[in-house]
Amino acid sequence: MMKAQKDNLFSLVKSLTKSEKRQFKLYVGRLGVNSDSKFLKLFNLFDKAKEYNEASILKSGIVKKQQIANVKAHLYRQILISLKLNPSHQDVRLQIREQLDFASILYHKGLYKQSLKILDKAKDLAIANEEKNIAFEIIEFEKIIEAQYITRSISTRADELVIQAKEISALNVIASKLSNLSLQLYSIILKTGYVKNEEEGRLVTEYFNKRLPKFDIRKLGFREKLWFYQAHLWYSFFLQDFLNCYKHASKWVDLFDQNPNMIYLNPVFFLKGNNYLLESIYFIRNKPKFILKLTEFQTTVSDPKFPKGENVATLVFLYTNFHSINKYFIDGSFTEGLALIPQIEKELIPFSNKIDEHHKMVFYFKFASMHFGAGNNKECIAYLDKIISNKTLSMREDLLCFSRVLNLIAHYEAGLDYHIEALLRSTYKFLIKMNDLHEVQLEMMKFIRGLQYIYPHEIKDAFKKLLLTLKSFEDHPYERRAFLYLDIISWLESKIDKKPIAQVINEKYLEKYT
Template sequence: MTKDQKDNLFALVKSLTKSEKRQFKLYVGRLDVNSDSKFLNLFNFLDKASSYNEAAIVKSGIVKKQQLANVKAHLYKQILISLKLSPSHQNIRSQIREQLDFASILYHKGLYKQSLKILDKAKELAITNEEKNLAFEIVELEKIIESQYITRSISNRADELALQAKSLSAQNVIASKLSNLSLQLYSTILKTGYVKNEEESQKVTKYFNDRLPKFNFNKVGFREKLWYYKAQLWYSFLMQDFLSCYKYASKWVDLFYQNTGMIHLNPVFFLKGNNYLLEAIFYIRNKPKFLQKLEEFKTTVNHPKFPKDENVASLVFLYTNFHNINAHFIDGSFEEGLELIPKIEKELETFKDKIDAHHKMIFYYKFASLHFGAGNNKECIRYLDKIISNKSLSMREDLLCFSRVLNLVAHYEAGLDYHLETLLRSTYKFLIKMNDLHEVQKEMIKFIKNLQHIYPHDLKDAFKELLITLKTYEDHPYERRAFLYLDIISWLESKIENKPVSDIINQKYLTRYAP
């Protein structure tokens, strides 16, 4: 039976770099007995294969069908051990864990003093690098050893360890509560997007306040502050308070620049912080600040000393390109932005196994919006169809909803009237099902539905009437989110003034930053 690349072992083999493959072969080749082993032959077979085919493996004679599961499991383990030994996969955490393992071995051999000496150094390293869970684990082992081998060098050793354990435990509890809260808020925004009404707003606020732990901010470390900023950021995003988002995203990023060693230890959190900072600045439409922060971000991630691995590379690709595109939305330079699409699509193929469907759909929505802004409505529809036809996408209901609304507008602009009635019905049904039918959407659907009954010479008046209606929702706390996904106000103004929508947005941008 043929399987696709979802086979875990096959995916792991295909993820290896040339140097990692070479190191694996050197690692297993250290023993002569491995030179013609089943697991090494299986590795070579999978390395050359373009897809995972179980029948082909058995037919090759490398391994019998009954043995295949065990050989695969053994190969998987050997690859991971080889990767663990690679300097490129060594970091502070792995060094601390290694020292902890060494200390455990010495302890079980009865070499207590040697074990304690290693633990003391490992603990100092863990605390310095904010690895407090590991530090707590080290203290617990120290307590076990001290209970069997009392050292005479420090008379209050037991009290000292007890206090350390209590302090680390308290900080770990705070970090755990904050990380749980942050994760739940993040999950909420991925699933449903921003709060849609007063009831949701009160529910989220109560949830946030009930679970936000009380602690002395000046007495906690990097890790606790980071989780606190994350929780505040996600709460602010849910509430669409973008100035507050900017505030906490700035604090998040600044925390890393104040503790530069943490950038190398936690590059993913550093990247995410910058992503949210740029997103917040984008929503408040401050292009000079946006470009400044984007340039700072690119300078940091392109520095030779910035950590490099597959996960980091995929995130750098995502965030750099998301915000390269966003820069063109701020000032309406859609034509210029279109030049980014072919390059991004090519790189998307390179990162196809590292980027989830949700982020791909965000790219498609941005591509569609660029084409809509540039007047390429059929291309806009083509990208939106990739989102609308994706039946397995269950995240970001708001993205799914506004893809359909933009699809309606693009069909109207493209003159594809024969699809309009069917699209109106399906869009309306979808929004009702999602419980996402709000006033802006209602007015848009009603307007497009009535277009066929409006005489051409009355069209401009109809656009003006809709513009007046929608402007009342522009600053509404729960309706304004519609304008984040689709600048319908500028589109209407373009129809009224008979100008490209890009000109309207650019004029607003120039007016905002006029000297």
């Protein structure tokens, strides 16, 4: 536990910009006694250090071992206070909280009318910016003052406060239920991926309907609608209903278009909404619309007025690059997309401490798939090995499973069949363990195992037979998910027609959309 606290402090110091460091030194330097303080010396030591080392702190003589915990805790608090005072971190929420603090001070001094006046303005600001939790807190404070002291400010004051409290409380309950449902669905899909069978589909539908609150959507505000669309989006993703994903993601993004001020107050939700909109268009395979929305997204986030900050910058990096890669998968233009891989890997380095392992592995799966599509099977295997060899990885089970299936195919394509049997056994065991051994994977594994017993002149017929079998699963509501990760159908067609897989995918795309 202590190690995490030390790392947290060091990471906080390292995350500061030059202006934030200058602001901190000005803040602590306002009192002359701080100029030679232990916590400021510790800050300077951390600022210069490349990595955290407690031994070097003790060796510096700044603090004794018994003092280090207290000095570090004090430094952490002083940095946070300094950041709070920095204009770049001043948003509407902080402004409302500040007004609430001022009102509390006036209340304790017995200046009740002044306190109520500030609370009333803060409440209006909170409601206008959809900060209804803070608005409810303000109303409850107003009720305390009105009940405890007869201010006689307005004759109908008590009735107004009661009505306001009921209305905002009801909306907060709806928002809380919808946000809970959305978070629960998100956590499940992160762990398991899409619904695998009819029983899972039934359970997800029951789970969703049971937890969906009853309300009139016309009476909902921005915040409640946001959670409503998000919950429905995740439910649709679960069922691989990508048209409904597109519908709810579009409504999510439209909500921000109708309330542009909310983009700057809730940039993370704006970014996520656009991410899911692009993802749903990608699954629908509409490249012109995809490029249009990706261009609009890139234009918005590159605007100097768009909110800045480490969290926002990380999400912009993730979503921009994920979808820049996806663009080439839609029509099979893999070779064109290869130049992105070294560029993204280079840009990943500064974000290494901000991006979790799951998202890094998603990048590796996309890199591997890009190389496979371009015919670079050994490069594909190298990226897949980064996923398969990561024993501590916590990511979607379906991605872990299909990494192994693609690994098998890439080994076959690369002619590295001397240990295919061992790969088959380990993949089979993994799929059984993950409860993910479905018909598509099973047929693929049976086929690859049987290749060693097939004469060269029989291979084409074997490919045709497997293609006919897998075609029956292409529109299956649960088996088709295999083709979302790996276009096995196009791979088989490329083997039969002796064409590159990229050409097969491109011809199918042009036939469908031209």
